[in-house]
Amino acid sequence: MPTTNGYVGGVTTVRHPPNAFSNTSAHASASSEYEVNTVLNSFHTGGIHALLADGGVRFISDNIDMFTLRKLAVRDDGQVIGEF
Incomplete structure (x- = not known):
């Protein structure tokens, strides 16, 4: 049975910068831009x-x-990311 609660899937997509405001209201609608993204x-x-995947923190x-944050979130693409 489908659900509108995006947290059930345990998947995070990088759509917002770190520590972006999130809508934690119990009455948030499925159209909320934060509801389906942790x-x-x-x-x-x-x-x-x-x-990080190499064990570094x-x-x-x-x-x-x-753009850099999104590249950090991609695994096994063979791309080298410079300093960040």
């Missing part, structure tokens, strides 16, 4: 800590370029 967030001021700024 926003990457933390209680750290200015960004998030992220575990990096602090990712709230101001990271969205």
